[in-house]
Structures are given as C-alpha cells and as structure tokens.
Amino acid sequence: MANARAAPSSHSAATEQAYDGSHDTGVLLRLESVTKSFPGVRALDDVSMDVVAGEVHGLVGENGAGKSTLMAVASGALMPDSGTVVVSGHEVGSDPAQIRSLGLSIVRQEPALMPDLTVAENLLLGVPASVRTTAGDAARWARKQLSAWSETVEIRPSTRVSALNPSQRFIVEITKALSQEPTVLVLDEPTEHLAREDVDRLFEKIRDVCSRGAAVVYISHRIKEVRQVAHRLTVLRDGQAQGTFAAAELGEQQIVDLIVGREVDTAFPAKVTIRTNGPDRLELESFSGPGFAPVDLVVRPGEIVGLAGIDGNGQREILRAVAGLLPSHGTVRVDGRGRGVGSTTRAARAGISYLPGDRHREGIFAELSVRENFAVRNLGTIGRLGWIRAGAERRLTDEAINELRVKTPSTETAIGSLSGGNQQKTVLAGVFASSPSVILADEPTQGVDIGARLEIYQQLRRKAADGTAVLVLSSDAFELAGLCDRVLIVSRGKVAAELTGDDVTERHITQAVLTATTTRDPAHRTRGGIWKALDYTAAPSFLIALAIIALGVFTASRSEFYLSDRNLGGVLALTATLALAAFGQQAIMMTGGIDLSVGPLMGLVVVIGSFYLVDGTPAGLQLWGWLLILTVPLGIGVLNWTLIDLVGLHPMVATLATFMGIQACSLLLRPVPDGLISPAITESLSVVAGPVPAAILVVGLAAVALEFLLFRSVTGMRLRGVGSQAEAARVAGVRGRRVRLVAHLACSAFAGLAGITLMAQIGSGDANAGTNYTLQSIAAVVIGGASIFGGRGSFVGALMGALLLTQVSGVTTFLNLNDAWQSYLLGGLTILAVTAYSLSRRRALAR
Structure with a gap:
C-alpha cells in the first residue's frame, strides 16, 4: 500500500516571515x-x-x-x-457590493465569471468602482493585472471567458480578487485547476497579502x-x-x-498483479489528434495507467480523443477488435466510458435529479424500444447510489444541490453501470474531500480488479503514484517517458514532468484562421452584408427597376421601422429574455395616433396624444418587468399575456382601420435626403451609438453580464433586477419609436398593423448574431438583419416568384449565416 x-x-520560512504577530491588530x-x-x-x-x-x-x-x-x-x-x-x-x-467595498474578495471553487464577456470586461466588472478604470482603458488595465500574476501568462484580455480552459479561468478569478487589494x-x-508553477505563484501572492496586514x-x-x-x-x-x-x-x-x-485509513488500495493472458483491453496505434502527435499505448485488463504532464501538453486531448470528443486518426482496439471512436456514441458502443474532468460543465445536469443524471448515462440498459423501464431505472439507480455511498436525501433530489464529492460519485456510478471494458477518468477526485477521494480510489481499483482497463489523467503526482500501475509522461503532445514498478513515485513523476525535453511538431499547433476571425462579434454583420450584396447584385441583374430610387427608398424606410423594433428586442434578449409584445405595442401606438394626431385636433389634444405615445410603451415595459422579475413568470408566458392584452385593447379602440393621421405628421416622418429616408440615417447612427455603449461602457458590460451569467454578475456587484428593468424599458421605448415610424407608412389606425413585427424583430436579432440565451449580440448586427429581412421580402416581386419564396430565401439565408458563425464559435471553444 x-x-x-x-x-x-x-511552515516554510517564507510563510513564517509573513505572519510574525505584528499585524494582529484586530479581527x-x-x-x-x-x-x-x-x-x-x-x-x-x-x-x-x-x-x-x-x-x-x-x-x-x-x-x-x-x-x-x-x-x-x-x-x-x-x-x-x-x-x-x-x-x-x-x-x-x-x-x-457592500462587502466587497469593505475589502472582502472571494475566489470561488467554480469561478464566478460571465462566459460571454471578455477577460478584461470580467476583471473590470469584478472590482469596486474605487479601483475600476474606464471601459475604454479596460484592455490595458487587464493586461497589467494579468502581468502581475505572471509576465508569461498566456491569457489575452480580449478573449471571451468561454474560450478559456479551467486553469485559465481560475487564474482570471484569482487576478480579479487580487486586483482589489483585499483586506x-x-x-x-x-x-x-492550477499547474504546479501557478500553485507556487499563488502561495507567493498569499504571502504578499499577509505581509501588508491583510x-x-x-x-x-x-x-x-x-x-x-x-x-x-x-x-x-x-x-x-x-x-x-x-x-x-x-x-x-x-x-x-x-x-x-473517526479514525480513517488514508492509504491507497493495494495494487495487484496485472493479467498477461488474453487480449489487451485498450490499444492505441499511431493515434493522433489536435494537440498531440501519434501515440502508441497499451492498457491491459485490470491495469490502471496514469497520464501526467504540465497542463496543456496534450494529455487531456489524448483522453478526450479516445472518448470521441475530439477528432482523431489512427487505430483503436478494444479487447483486440478495431473500433471507431469518431463520436461519443461510437466510443460508448466500443465499451469506452468517460468520466469528465470539468464536472460542472460536462459531468452533471444540475437541475435534473440524481436518478435522471444516473439514467441518462445508461439509457441503453434501462430503455426498451425508446421507453424508459421505470422499475429497472429505480433498481439500478438505488444499487449504484448504495454501492458508491452517495449521500443524498433521495434519488429525486436535484444533483446540483449535493456536495461536490457526492456529485462526482453519482457521475462515477453512471460510468460504472454500463460495465465498460475501458474507463477514462479525467481528474477523478478534483474538488473532492479526503473521504470521498479514498472511496473513488477504492472503486476505481475494484473495477480494475474485475478486469476493466482504467486510464487516469491527474495533475496530482502523489495521486498518480498511489493509484496507478504505470504512468506515462506527456510533454508537448508526445509521450516523453514511461514509469513502471518501483519508479512510479511522486518524486519520479514530478522529475520526469519537469525534465522532459520533447518538442512539439509544428503540424499540431493550434490554428485559428477564418474560424477564429468569424468568432468575433462583428462576424454576423459581415456575413449578412455579403448576403445582402450577393442578393442585391443577382436581383439587379434580373430587373432594371430593383436599384431605382423609389425601391431603395421604400426598402430603407421599412428597414428603419423593423430595425427600431429589433433594437428593443436586442436589448431584452441581451439579458436572456424575450418580448413577444413588441408587435402589438407598435400597433397600439398607431391606434393612439389615429385618435389624437388627426387634422382638426386642438394642439392641446395633439400634445396629449404624443405624451401617451411616449409613456404608454414605458408602462408596458414596467408591466412586463413586474410579471417576469417580481411575479416570477417566464418571459415568454408574461409577454405572450401582454401581447394578447395589448392586441385586445387595440381592437377595442379600432375594431376596423379608421382615423386618418395628419399628412403633415406623416410627411415630416418621411423626410428623405435624395433616395435615402432620414429615418434610416438616424437609425444607422443610433445603431453605432448603441454598439459603442454596449461594448465600451460599464453599463453595456452589465447588460451583457446579466445575460451571460446572472449569478456571476450578481456576485460581481451588478444589480440584475435593475439592469433587466432598464432592458424592458428600452425594449418598449424602441417599440414605441418603431410605432411612430410605422404611422407614416400606414397612415391610419389599424390594430393589426404591427403584429408581424414581433417575429420579424426576433428573426432580425438572431440573424444579427444574438444568442437566445443572452450575453451576446450586436445592434449593428440587428440593423443588418433587419435590412436582410426587408430585402428578402421585396426581391421575390422583382424575380417574379410567388410569396412562398420569401420563406424559402429567408430560411435558407438564415440557416447559412447562423450556421457559419455558430460553427465558428464552436471551433473557437474547441481551441
């Protein structure tokens, strides 16, 4: 043992010097x-x-x-x-926010970062206003803070947090806390999640904090x-x-x-003699993939083999490629048979089961129960003809939970409410239940207490004793030495050394990791190229612009009237109205919400105008009409916010209710179209500069200003932060409820402005005038690059999306196509554009 x-x-001498009692001036x-x-x-x-x-x-x-x-x-x-x-x-x-202002900073086990914001933006929002720089200076300031952690840190301030690995996210979280100079x-x-050299840096920072009396x-x-x-x-x-x-x-x-x-045995389970008869459980031959060169590896039945190395050297990529999570080349044999591992499904069918290292992001479904988390990994066992066998599900879940001694009030408890160790044991139970030939364990005891850790060691050794091959990745050399029969040292994408027998010790593993002299093959360096470029916020706008130009050139080649002043002016005027509605939708979707009442609200504005803004109406009543047009939308915004944030309704349910309520009011006021709006007003709203409506110029300038506000101001960062990760934003001191109120007010205000421009196009009170704008505004925002889950989007992208939608609606006439082609063109272009930049984001995350 x-x-x-x-x-x-x-303690070390350095630590003793940091605490000599001279600073014990108070609690x-x-x-x-x-x-x-x-x-x-x-x-x-x-x-x-x-x-x-x-x-x-x-x-x-x-x-x-x-x-x-x-x-x-x-x-x-x-x-x-x-x-x-x-x-x-x-x-x-x-x-x-108050506690942070008093000097308390916390680095959580799961970093409280907003994934859709950049590193610089997370650092800026995460510090008190007293030490915060301006939004325009965020990148330089963030670079300075990161350099204080390490001059060689490979984290760019402009990188989105979602693209960082766990170690980098933790470094950002620690940097954020240290930059506050906490008490x-x-x-x-x-x-x-830290590599050895970063652990040493952390201990140095701890000594610095204590030496100044904190x-x-x-x-x-x-x-x-x-x-x-x-x-x-x-x-x-x-x-x-x-x-x-x-x-x-x-x-x-x-x-x-x-x-x-109680007294516990802190020893590792005993290692056993490895079987030499029969086929090898896992064999990799010339196996390569992104981040690692061809690898040859054999794991025999009952053997636990460890992968060691400094983080980022390819060991995790090897494990994930065998699990089917990364593309790979070469031969994989399980129990002597060649098997494909091009996907997680194929790897599972081959008898390979994977325990993910990032439990929170890949290991658990936090809102689902313990039973459901176990069952989802064993659908082939508990399912039949597409249906879950409830009895088998309950029995197998109870057996697995009891075998691994998972502490939970019941199997119906949400797994997210359990401790980290019990979450990990539940995931491990799901891995074991399929009786795999090969278990791939990525940091199996990360974030797990000593008691649970020893139980996991015992369970892995028990599975190995049953003949399973176990491949373990761990950043803890002591853990690998105590648990593994052999350890492979991975350096720069290659297996640099193999330790066996008495050489499998913590000292030898650490020495082999630190003295490896391999070099990485240039062919396996991470590439960016076009996919990296398309991950930027401006990428959707660029793609839409290409689609608009291509569609315009093609239509113009078919019809000489397409580029006429009258057509271009009409398209731009309609675009201005849709863009204003899309701006409002973008504001609310940025926080992770949605507003289905936008269209009816625009119609209600037109209806109100048809009563007050008509010829012969006294100036006082016209002024009252404008006051209603400007304030009613704000009231609707407050109502939506109340239903969602205070009452707790889902955004779709709440705004669907207001959709129907507003539409009902409009129909009561104007059962049929009536009330001619004053030509003087419609003409003033339809001013043009040559063929270009003044409205589109104003809307274009507004899009640029809003874009600047969104990405270059603290207010914009807060808006995106709430949508990206509401709890992380709250921890950073952002008042999410207040931010969402502002977003709802902005959404309704823009809908009101869109209703005003719609009056110039309709000319009379029509209760149904704006209903189509609800779905169109959502489509424009999504095409423009917004995430329906919040945190990402662009006002310029929303404007471009509105222009594309309006253009598609008109080109069918010039191409002599029936109305169905509007849907065909719009659907095809939407899928093409969205797929392109969605794929680019996935590629960026994979990098």
Missing part, C-alpha cells in the same frame, strides 16, 4: 453563530469563526461540511437564517497544502465547527480524523 504523504511539521472577519438551512438539510449550525490580520486561516472539512456555504454567507452571496457577519469592523447583510481574501479550493481564508481538501500555508485552521463537520487549531500543532492524520469524525 502507498501511504499518504507526510506533511512538514512547521478582519468575524462570523458569529451563523446558521443556514436549505430544504431538507441544515448546512450551517451555529458556526463562529474569527480571522485576524496577517494570518492565513485554513478552513477544512468534507464536501457538504458547510465550508463554501459559510464563505458564501461571509461574501454576501447567501443570507444566513441567523447570526452576524462583521467585515473590517462593520456588520453586513447579503449585499456583495480579506477568501480562496475556495484555489489549486484544483488576511487570507484558505479552503482546501489538500491537507498538505493547508498545513504548508495556514497558521490556524478551523474544522467543519456536518455544518458544525469542531474547533480552531494552530496548524503546526496538528499532524495530517489528526486533521483527517477531525474532518471525518
């Missing part, structure tokens, strides 16, 4: 009698804890012990049921790290504090016993 590492009995963070309950569980039970100036205070416990919940209360992300939180001498509530820095599992709360499952860096530590078990101790006075085994509440 490979025993656990012995931790030093005292910087005090948590007193904090209690917090969730449905079915008491997460914290009367917990008290003090953190003093100049110290690193360790916080340890099993998954589910309450560590992250306690720090969520401290940071204002959660409101306690009872108890008090005092930061820098001020008692605080659940206001993250109290909370680090929740800070080294789980304090650090260090949460980790890695007891060796806690003892290395902490001066005192508090132990939590089942939501209760077990005491605060001087870290140097407790041995590793004592800490484990306090965490678990």
